[in-house]
Amino acid sequence: MPAATKDPYLKRDHVAGHSDVDRATKERLISQVMADSRFGDYLYGCYECGICVAACPSARFYDFSPRRIAQAAARRDVDLMFQQMQEDIWECSQCFSCLRCPRGNNPGGVITIMREVAVKEGLHSAKDALAGYSRIIYKIMSTGTQVSPDMLQPDAFPDWGPEVKDVSENLDLWRRMLPPETMHTTTTGWQVADRTLVELYVIWLETGALDMIAQVDQGIHMILEEIMEEKLEEEGIEI
Amino acid sequence: MTDSAVAVILGKKEKFERTPDRRQEDFHDRLFELEADGELVVQRVTGDFVEVPTKYGIIKKIQKSNLWHHKSCGQCGHIPGYSTSIFWIMRKLGYEYVDPEDQTSCTAWNYYASATSNQAAQAAVAVRNFAAAFETGNFPLIHCGTSYGHYKEVRAELLHDAALRQQVTKVLGRLGKRLVLPEEIVHYSEWLYAVRDEIRARAVRDVSGIAVTVHPACHYYKLVEGDAIFDPDVYHGQRTAAVSGLVMALGADLRNYSTFFDCCGFGFRHILVQRDFTRSFSTLRKIEVMKEEADPDVVLTHDTGCVTALDKSQFAAQAHERNVGVPVMSEAQFAALAMGAHPFKVAQLHWHSTNYRPLLEKMGIDWRAAWAEFQEEAGRLKSGEQEFLTWADVDA
Numbered sequence: 330m331p332a333a334t335k336d337p338y339l340k341r342d343h344v345a346g347h348s349d350v351d352r353a354t355k356e357r358l359i360s361q362v363m364a365d366s367r368f369g370d371y372l373y374g375c376y377e378c379g380i381c382v383a384a385c386p387s388a389r390f391y392d393f394s395p396r397r398i399a400q401a402a403a404r405r406d407v408d409l410m411f412q413q414m415q416e417d418i419w420e421c422s423q424c425f426s427c428l429r430c431p432r433g434n435n436p437g438g439v440i441t442i443m444r445e446v447a448v449k450e451g452l453h454s455a456k457d458a459l460a461g462y463s464r465i466i467y468k469i470m471s472t473g474t475q476v477s478p479d480m481l482q483p484d485a486f487p488d489w490g491p492e493v494k495d496v497s498e499n500l501d502l503w504r505r506m507l508p509p510e511t512m513h514t515t516t517t518g519w520q521v522a523d524r525t526l527v528e529l530y531v532i533w534l535e536t537g538a539l540d541m542i543a544q545v546d547q548g549i550h551m552i553l554e555e556i557m558e559e560k561l562e563e564e565g566i567e568i
Numbered sequence: 569m570t571d572s573a574v575a576v577i578l579g580k581k582e583k584f585e586r587t588p589d590r591r592q593e594d595f596h597d598r599l600f601e602l603e604a605d606g607e608l609v610v611q612r613v614t615g616d617f618v619e620v621p622t623k624y625g626i627i628k629k630i631q632k633s634n635l636w637h638h639k640s641c642g643q644c645g646h647i648p649g650y651s652t653s654i655f656w657i658m659r660k661l662g663y664e665y666v667d668p669e670d671q672t673s674c675t676a677w678n679y680y681a682s683a684t685s686n687q688a689a690q691a692a693v694a695v696r697n698f699a700a701a702f703e704t705g706n707f708p709l710i711h712c713g714t715s716y717g718h719y720k721e722v723r724a725e726l727l728h729d730a731a732l733r734q735q736v737t738k739v740l741g742r743l744g745k746r747l748v749l750p751e752e753i754v755h756y757s758e759w760l761y762a763v764r765d766e767i768r769a770r771a772v773r774d775v776s777g778i779a780v781t782v783h784p785a786c787h788y789y790k791l792v793e794g795d796a797i798f799d800p801d802v803y804h805g806q807r808t809a810a811v812s813g814l815v816m817a818l819g820a821d822l823r824n825y826s827t828f829f830d831c832c833g834f835g836f837r838h839i840l841v842q843r844d845f846t847r848s849f850s851t852l853r854k855i856e857v858m859k860e861e862a863d864p865d866v867v868l869t870h871d872t873g874c875v876t877a878l879d880k881s882q883f884a885a886q887a888h889e890r891n892v893g894v895p896v897m898s899e900a901q902f903a904a905l906a907m908g909a910h911p912f913k914v915a916q917l918h919w920h921s922t923n924y925r926p927l928l929e930k931m932g933i934d935w936r937a938a939w940a941e942f943q944e945e946a947g948r949l950k951s952g953e954q955e956f957l958t959w960a961d962v963d964a
Contacts, residue, residue, distance in 0.1 A: 366687070366725075366729055366731070366732065373584040373585075384830075386830065386833055386835075387845070389849065390848055391845070403584070422831060422833070422834070422836070422845075423837075424787070424790070424831040424834070424835075425791050426790060426829070428790050428791070429790070441680070441683060445685075445686060447683070448683050448684055458682075459682050459684070462681070462837065462840060465681070465682070465840060466682060469641075469673060469675055469677075469678045473673055474645065475641040475673050475675065475678055476641050476645040477641075478646070480645070480646075481645075481646060486880070488883060488884040489883055489921055490883035492918065492919065492920065493921075495918065496919060502946055502949055502950065503918075503919075504648075505949055505955065505956050505957065506942075506945065506946060506949065506956075506957040507648050507916070507957070508655070508656075508914075508958060508959045508962045509651065509652060510667070511639070511644075511667050511668075511669055512648055512651065512652075513956060518639065518640075518641040518642075518643075518644035518645035518673070519644045519669070519671075521670075521671070521672060522669040522670045524670065525670045525671070525700070526672075529672050529696070531739070531742055531743060532689055532693055532696065532739055533689060535738075535739045535742060536686060536688040536689035536735075537688075537689075538684070541684050541685070541686065545684065
């Protein structure tokens with residue numbers, strides 16, 4: 330990383346934006362992105378051909394461009410990358426249509442890494458993007474399945490048509506009418522064994538995934554921590 | 569040359585190195601090398617299998633029986649006829665399988681939506697599931713396109729990142745498990761493709777008059793694209809043959825449209841908390857284009873998110889008088905219907921949003937009678953005469 334004073338991409342504050350964040354902080358965050366072991370496989374410079382933009386669904390509806398992501402990362406443009414971490418990355422659909430890049434870049438993958446850093450560092454973009462999403466984090470980390478039948482409530486999905494109401498009103502009955510025995514559940518997609526949940530909790534704790542939640546939602550983190558510790562204690566497992 | 573002033577100047581320039589040959593490696597070489605070194609266990613394809621062609625010519629082996637079903641949380645939770653149809657077809661064709669409880673979600677929907685996880689956690693979740701499958705002696709079959717794509721990414725990372733391998737091996741050690749990777753990572757739509765002639769032989773309904781458009785799932789063929797099925801007999805090998813190959817085998821009227829490559833608009837985070845984007849993309853770039861250019865009776869796809877986005881997005885678009893209104897389902901549900909499956913007890917179409925009844929009528933299925941049967945069965949459960957509907961009830 331070049332010294333700030335020698336950075337040809339250094340911008341004046343009103344252009345760089347986020348003048349409340351000092352340059353050293355921005356450099357520290359971007360260094361984390363580039364230190365990720367996947368980064369070298371995701372970026373090989375940029376032809377500036379725009380194929381990724383043409384293929385990108387988010388570029389059609391947002392002021393968002395995977396090309397700008399690839400270019401900023403290739404230039405190590407710290408100001409722009411930080412700006413993107415705060416303003417752009419959560420618009421990405423993570424469909425990886427941008428892998429059509431003739432250079433072999435993976436702008437979607439670079440964004441995955443940038444998002445991870447944004448979460449770990451508790452950036453406000455991560456908190457804003459994930460507002461209203463906490464129940465999903467709770468569900469996946471505590472039960473091992475992401476979406477559950479009982480999420481299908483008319484007030485949560487009013488735009489999905491009247492069938493959502495039919496499902497929610499008949500949920501228990503219709504789940505019992507599913508021939509696969511593992512799918513009679515209403516609070517999880519399928520029946521997950523207790524032992525399997527314990528193993529999943531060990532993974533969340535051992536890899537630091539649970540710690541990441543604290544940065545975006547302390548309340549959910551506390552609840553998850555309590556659930557996991559209690560379960561592991563029952564099983565006599567120490568982390 | 570190396571001494572020239574220009575070379576000195578260029579020597580300062582950062583180089584982005586990559587192999588000139590864009591084809592992906594055959595991962596098997598590294599996989600078996602690490603197995604020989606004792607770093608991991610490879611679960612081999614066993615018994616009867618079909619060899620299928622992939623994008624860059626590497627042969628992929630699809631095991632036909634004794635499969636460990638790695639279910640999808642979105643399918644099981646919100647599109648239960650999807651998973652049920654996969655099981656039903658397998659039962660009808662006489663193949664053995666395990667529907668495990670010691671399986672977790674791949675958690676990749678959450679990862680791509682929120683990034684509230686990390687590389688090691690994602691890899692550990694994947695190989696814990698693979699280890700669970702290995703312990704039963706059954707080969708994993710992945711239901712979800714995102715699980716399939718993510719697991720291929722994870723495999724590549726584990727094969728080439730020794731530090732990650734070490735970290736994940738240590739976590740698995742705490743669980744009493746070894747690092748296991750299967751010889752092939754197989755999506756259920758690849759299994760359907762592999763047995764498509766057997767499915768056709770068991771079809772009882774003529775679908776030749778059914779116009780079909782296919783939406784291929786991004787995470788199936790864009791993530792680690794070299795591992796997806798491409799068949800010279802399907803789109804001349806220029807598009808993935810998953811789904812379309814089965815549609816052709818069934819004899820349905822497969823129709824083309826210009827936004828085939830486009831995503832469905834699911835967005836992972838967007839479908840849950842920013843659906844205006846999903847609705848717009850799904851309807852404007854996919855459904856309306858299909859309607860305008862191909863006028864399909866049904867849209868078939870092979871992933872959880874795609875069925876959800878393309879089906880559920882159409883309801884609100886009707887309020888804006890958009891050109892929508894085409895049923896969406898997985899090719900597994902469509903194939904099951906063609907094989908005589910019950911539209912509600914197996915395909916569970918009452919969980920879908922867009923009107924599927926005209927399609928059923930065109931397929932020669934009396935949906936009113938089928939719904940009456942379903943309600944009759946429901947009555948038996950409500951009265952307490954029976955607690956659950958079983959496979960025996962479905963096959964009766």
